[in-house]
Amino acid sequence: MFGPKAMRGFFGGRHGPGFGHGPRRGRMFEKGDLKYVILDLLKDEPSHGYEVIRKLEERSRGFYSPSPGSVYPTLQLLEDMGYVSATQRDGKKVYAITDEGRKFLDENQRSIKDIWGKFGGGWDPEVASEIHEIRHDLMDLGKLFGQKMREGNVDRDKLARIRSVISTAAREIEDILREREDPGTTSV
Known part of the structure; x- marks a missing residue:
């Protein structure tokens, strides 16, 4: 081991x-899970991509720090799906959850809870x-x-x-x- x-x-x-980081046996997220996590982070306040990365690192207690190469395409996907909207603020694209995104979150609470559980939410x-x-x-x-x-x-x-x-x-x-x-x- x-x-x-x-x-x-x-x-x-x-x-x-x-x-x-480095060699690992499994993925931190299953395919598509990151969108739930990002939406869950955006439900409290709008954030730009770097803030999403930082918040996810904090929420996972430092066990996971997603790359910009995974976060930004997911934010774009969420925007394309209508679950987030983006505005420019101080030269940065700031993402906010939409009503449609909140509805999607509500419909998927069990999945979100399971995903956060991977980070020791019950510890x-x-x-x-x-x-x-x-x-x-x-x-x-x-x-x-x-x-x-x-x-x-x-x-x-x-x-x-x-x-x-x-x-x-x-x-x-x-x-x-x-x-x-x-x-x-x-x-x-």
Whole structure:
């Protein structure tokens, strides 16, 4: 589960360090789900594309940051469908949900709730905070590793020791995570 190859996502995959980037086994959203999420974010106040990205990152507690290449085409699709309208404000296109968009949201509340549930909507706030801290610890470690690699301060011996530490930590993390699955254990 957490072998050295899996750790690539922690240490800087395709789009940088952290969960949600780099190699992954599944999609964050099923095809078409992003439109529900964006509409749900726009129901409270109009926003431009960057604000939608930022709000989604906040709402997902930092676990997902959509690319502009997925958000802007979805906003355009929603506009074409009549679910949002766009106006220019301070040189930016600002999107607001329409009555038709609100109706669509109301008709799809169950889907929206299920989608937000993927982001731990039911987690206890302390658990969510701890997950967020672990994620940032991994990101910081990935940044340090990348910085030292760029500086050339890592030789073969250090790399072997680092890999050994990561492998040991990964096995221990797997054991901890399996404790919850094993009915014979009482922790976690």
